[in-house]
Amino acid sequence: MNWTAIWAIYKFEMQRFFRTLMQSFLSPVLSTSLYFVVFGAAIGSRIDEVEGVSYGAFIVPGLIMLSVITQAISNASFGIYFPKFTGTIYELLSAPVNFLEIVFGYVGAAATKALFIGVVILFTAQFFVDLTIAHPLAMVLFLLLTCLSFALMGFIIGIWAENFEQLQLVPLLIVTPLIFLGGSFYSISMLPPVWQTITLFNPVVYLISGFRWSFFGLADVPIGLSLLAIAGFTALCLGFIWWIFKTGWRIRA
Amino acid sequence: MTAILTITDLKKTYDDGFKALKGVSLTIERGEILALLGPNGAGKTTLISTICGMVTPTSGTVTVDGHDTQADYRAARAMIGLVPQEIALQPFETVINTVRFSRGLFGKARNDAHIESVLRKLSLWDKKDTQITALSGGMKRRVLIAKALSHEPRILFLDEPTAGVDVALRKDMWDTVADLKADGVTIILTTHYIEEAEAIADRVGVITHGELLLVQDKETLMAQMGKKQIEVQLGEAIKAIPESLARFDVKLGEGGDSLVYTYDTHGERTGITGLLVALAEAGLVLRDVQTRQSSLEDIFVDLVDGEPA
Ligand SMILES: Nc1ncnc2c1ncn2[C@@H]1O[C@H](COP(=O)(O)OP(=O)(O)OP(=O)(O)O)[C@@H](O)[C@H]1O
Numbered sequence: 299m300n301w302t303a304i305w306a307i308y309k310f311e312m313q314r315f316f317r318t319l320m321q322s323f324l325s326p327v328l329s330t331s332l333y334f335v336v337f338g339a340a341i342g343s344r345i346d347e348v349e350g351v352s353y354g355a356f357i358v359p360g361l362i363m364l365s366v367i368t369q370a371i372s373n374a375s376f377g378i379y380f381p382k383f384t385g386t387i388y389e390l391l392s393a394p395v396n397f398l399e400i401v402f403g404y405v406g407a408a409a410t411k412a413l414f415i416g417v418v419i420l421f422t423a424q425f426f427v428d429l430t431i432a433h434p435l436a437m438v439l440f441l442l443l444t445c446l447s448f449a450l451m452g453f454i455i456g457i458w459a460e461n462f463e464q465l466q467l468v469p470l471l472i473v474t475p476l477i478f479l480g481g482s483f484y485s486i487s488m489l490p491p492v493w494q495t496i497t498l499f500n501p502v503v504y505l506i507s508g509f510r511w512s513f514f515g516l517a518d519v520p521i522g523l524s525l526l527a528i529a530g531f532t533a534l535c536l537g538f539i540w541w542i543f544k545t546g547w548r549i550r551a
Numbered sequence: 552m553t554a555i556l557t558i559t560d561l562k563k564t565y566d567d568g569f570k571a572l573k574g575v576s577l578t579i580e581r582g583e584i585l586a587l588l589g590p591n592g593a594g595k596t597t598l599i600s601t602i603c604g605m606v607t608p609t610s611g612t613v614t615v616d617g618h619d620t621q622a623d624y625r626a627a628r629a630m631i632g633l634v635p636q637e638i639a640l641q642p643f644e645t646v647i648n649t650v651r652f653s654r655g656l657f658g659k660a661r662n663d664a665h666i667e668s669v670l671r672k673l674s675l676w677d678k679k680d681t682q683i684t685a686l687s688g689g690m691k692r693r694v695l696i697a698k699a700l701s702h703e704p705r706i707l708f709l710d711e712p713t714a715g716v717d718v719a720l721r722k723d724m725w726d727t728v729a730d731l732k733a734d735g736v737t738i739i740l741t742t743h744y745i746e747e748a749e750a751i752a753d754r755v756g757v758i759t760h761g762e763l764l765l766v767q768d769k770e771t772l773m774a775q776m777g778k779k780q781i782e783v784q785l786g787e788a789i790k791a792i793p794e795s796l797a798r799f800d801v802k803l804g805e806g807g808d809s810l811v812y813t814y815d816t817h818g819e820r821t822g823i824t825g826l827l828v829a830l831a832e833a834g835l836v837l838r839d840v841q842t843r844q845s846s847l848e849d850i851f852v853d854l855v856d857g858e859p860a
């Protein structure tokens with residue numbers, strides 16, 4: 299392993315983040331507050347509790363997931379797309395590094411940024427609702443795995459994208475709807491039976507359910523299944539990336 | 552001298568079926584400067600990209616100091632620095648960060664003294680904290696060179712390093728190349744400026760249509776292919792070349808007061824003595840004599856024109 303190279307990529311990517319730290323910090327604080335005002339106040343006044351948890355608290359895990367997933371994808375996809383766009387990818391391709399090292403650097407940085415946002419949201423939420431975390435270790439594990447796996451997915455999108463529109467396409471058309479329909483702001487059990495079944499095909503359901511379980515001890519699907527889903531998704535992304543570098547798909551002539 | 556880079560029957564066919572390299576074999580000696588000349592689209596960049604890892608070869612092998620660039624790419628690539636033809640830089644980074652990044656990417660431990668000396672040598676030190684967007688084109692090109700030198704390569708590829716660089720800077724660049732050579736770095740550069748090859752290269756390779764037409768010692772090349780001319784200034788203008796000089800390849804210069812004789816330095820006999828005797832016998836008075844040697848440019852044009860397109 300060329301750790302120096304991984305560290306060089308990681309640091310380079312993080313520098314951009316630190317240059318805009320204020321912005322990186324303020325935007326999740328602001329959007330979280332807005333969600334609490336809109337969802338918590340407006341809807342929460344009608345829905346008191348979901349399965350014994352106050353609605354305001356109930357949406358926190360979903361809110362974190364929503365931001366973390368979006369951030370992980372956009373940071374990672376942009377991080378690797380930009381060198382392709384500017385042409386600086388030549389340096390990555392001619393450097394004595396293998397695909398794992400490149401992925402560790404870029405995906406690691408993107409996951410770190412997403413994690414940072416997630417933590418900021420968690421703390422912001424404390425100002426609005428009482429939160430106790432039932433299974434802190436599981437919570438951290440889910441959060442880390444989500445940051446990582448979606449950063450991997452973002453990396454793939456960044457390699458695949460041939461222009462800025464395509465870069466936005468997958469997050470906009472697929473990921474965001476899946477998150478919203480994945481029970482971020484409601485419990486699956488609140489849906490009519492048919493929709494409950496359909497929803498089970500949405501992979502994000504397993505994530506959010508597992509993450510919420512780590513907070514409140516309640517889940518839509520068994521926790522083991524949630525872990526399996528996120529682990530499987532991570533493996534899938536890794537396998538795809540391995541194939542990309544093996545074949546040079548979209549990066550090497 | 553020993554070979555540091557061995558290219559064997561390297562072929563590259565792009566996805567669209569275009570054969571950009573049609574079997575290039577080349578051995579590069581440790582510490583030499585090789586200039587690759589060739590018209591646009593000849594395959595120079597493709598050759599470099601294939602050696603450096605941006606392009607996967609269709610067939611053939613490349614070894615760098617004994618390390619195969621495919622099987623043992625880590626060892627091979629660690630020795631190579633590359634300055635690409637196109638300027639490619641992350642626009643919002645500072646000069647020093649970009650250059651430090653390159654060093655780290657190549658697995659070298661941080662060394663601020665080395666980075667400083669590279670930046671100073673390329674007159675970039677006072678720009679070290681400037682954003683790339685705020686640099687001129689020539690400065691950006693030097694940043695690319697600084698990036699390539701940041702990890703102390705033993706082989707340096709310069710793909711048209713002086714394109715868009717002013718005359719003074721070009722000379723500086725040549726000095727830098729000479730310094731690197733003195734440090735034992737092997738340099739392969741492509742250029743469209745023949746005087747550049749003439750000024751700094753030890754050997755010259757000519758590529759057209761994906762084939763290496765020749766690789767030769769610069770001096771030998773010029774001596775072998777070069778024609779020399781003698782221009783004789785006459786004391787008085789003449790209307791026609793005297794009969795007695797018919798057996799020589801002489802032409803009457805404009806105005807009739809000079810004669811130009813072309814000969815091959817490579818030939819057994821140059822015929823100069825005979826010509827001078829014949830001139831004296833014809834009663835011509837010589838005011839002055841000059842010799843001219845054809846440049847690499849003339850040789851290059853001859854070579855490339857001689858190739859069927
Ligand atoms: N990715 C690619 N796909 C298809 N053809 C390509 C690709 N890259 C280069 N070529 C073709 O390969 C040939 C050689 O290109 P190359 O860039 O190696 O030329 P060059 O000698 O560097 O030219 P120049 O002096 O203009 O830089 C050209 O005809 C070019 O069109």
Ligand SMILES: [Mg+2]
Nearest residue numbers: 595596597636
């Ligand atoms: Mg070129």
